[in-house]
Amino acid sequence: MASQQPHHPAHHNSFPATFRSVKSTPRHNTLPATSNLRHGVRDPSHDLDGFFTETFSLAKLETLQKHFWLAGARRPASPLHQHLFLGRRVVITERLDMHLLWESDGLVYIKPLPRYLLEPGTWSRYLTCAPSCACSTSSAKCSTKTRREIALGFLYSYACLISYESDFELALNSEVAGARLLPFRSDEDGTSWAAWKVIVSDLLATLETEDVHARFLHAELRLSRLNKVHRVTQWPLFQPYNRRSHSxxxxxxxxxxxxxxxxxxxxxxxxxxxxxxxxxxxxxxxxxxxxxxxxxxxxxxxxxxxxxxxxxxxxxxxxxxxxxxxxxxxxxxxxxxxxxxxEAGDDVEGSGQGKAVLGGEQPAAQQRKSMFTQRVQTSSAWQRSFEAGTEAGPTGVYGGPGAVPT
Structure with a gap:
């Protein structure tokens, strides 16, 4: 990480403006299929701001922030090969608040690096404060700045995890963690490793300590100690940070x-x-x-x-x-x-004298079907416009005019 220097908001917001070595991907292909399964299945492209707020959130872990010194040292994260050397088994997690937590039975949880985090549009639209934002001229933090600190910290943790080419090859090997940790394909000529080195070089050249969320300055955190602290400091009492006993x-x-x-x-x-x-x-x-x-x-x-x-x-x-x-x-x-x-009302209405059809009204079941068909057709139209190079999607489909899924 770069040495301590005076903080310049303009320079801060300039990273990462572009990723020279990453091939651009259609933005709708970089998002997960669904999100927020606990509260219902949703298409994340319908509420992109909510999706990024939910994804880059450490609200639960932040309640234990002052106790991080009990769970892990303040140092950079260990390279991936070091975790395997210590006999740890990598377990994939999509929860950012479980990223780089480890247990004494040899498990370490790692969140794969999503491709949308390497897309310039993601940073310019959802992870960069507006020029008129109050946080650019004061020490206050808006929600976008907090999201940016967490995203930068997540990238910084990967710069530490993937330090050597052997780490890079391990991250691409699905047998190590059950899935690839990096959104790259391993090329015989080594261009993917060269691309990763460029990304890390750009990151470390501009990153300051205050740009990174405090969680990512403590490397790996021991989950068993977080569970103990959570049981006695958070309400309701005796509840662990992460429960492994499900019966x-x-x-x-x-x-x-x-x-x-x-x-x-x-x-x-x-x-x-x-x-x-x-x-x-x-x-x-x-x-x-x-x-x-x-x-x-x-x-x-x-x-x-x-x-x-x-x-x-x-x-x-x-x-x-x-x-x-x-x-x-x-x-x-x-x-x-x-x-x-x-459904009973639909049957009664359908058994009349054709009022619904002749009068131009549709039963509720047909209305639901037509709404679904319209949404699919509109989504297809948006995809065609995107592939043709148009950035603005149809009004009301992805959160309003000009809201492009990343």
Missing amino acids: YGDLFRNNMTWLATSTIFIALVLTAMQVGMGTPQLAEDEAFLNASFGFTVFSIVGPLGVVALVFVAGVYNLLVEVPRLVRSSLSKAKAGKMRRGV
Whole structure:
């Protein structure tokens, strides 16, 4: 990263204006097929600003930002080959707040680098503040500037991950992580590696420390420690940052495993104390007797308390999930009831004297079908105009006139 220098907003917004070595791709081909699956399947090209806001968001991780020193050192991320050398297995994630988190069982989560992040139009439209933005003349941060810091930090993490040509080849090998980490094709003449070196060179030549989000200055973060901190600092309590147990069997099994290991250690200590009490030197030692008494009580109460806590955690999760499941079931039942009512109304209207057809009105089912057909036709028209070199899409299809999906 470049050395500390006075910050110039104009220079800051100039990177990355172009990527000389990246072949341009039609923008609609660089987006995922759907987004925001938790709240419903959506086409990201219909709300590009919302898509980029959602993608480049670290809201959940930022709540733990002041505790990052507990989970990882403030240093650049390790190259990809180093992770494999340490015996870690790369797991693909599309969540940016899970990028470069690792677990003690040998997993490291890495988000693949999307091609739209190497498109100049993405940066100029969605990751660059307007000249009139207040953040260009003050220390305040707008949402676009925050998104830009996160995107730059994400690119910086890849500049650290892909340091050597061996890292580049590993990132292109789908057997390493189950999918390619870079949006390149490996060429025999090495042009892709040369292209990556140009991108990294342009990045490091203009990047300043204050341009990067604080999360990406801490390299890899240990997920188990983030889980512990999240349990005691965030509400609701006892909720981990990322839950790997998706069933109550996993919850009890994971906790009982380390409890069984602790029980073996406790049994060894109690056996040693019993032997010590049979020796003349310790049998009459008051301090040793008091310690033996206290540890004996602890060995009885401790495991029972842990089992009780695990049981309480299971009941707590059940009480949290049941209302949500009931609300979801009721909403689905209500939606199904309304849908049946609409279909019944269509049948009644269709059984009349042809009012819907003769009067120019369509049943609701036909209206839904025609709306879908119109949307498909409009999308096809937009694609033809894009391929012909026209940037502005049809009004109202992708968020308004001139809104081009990236």
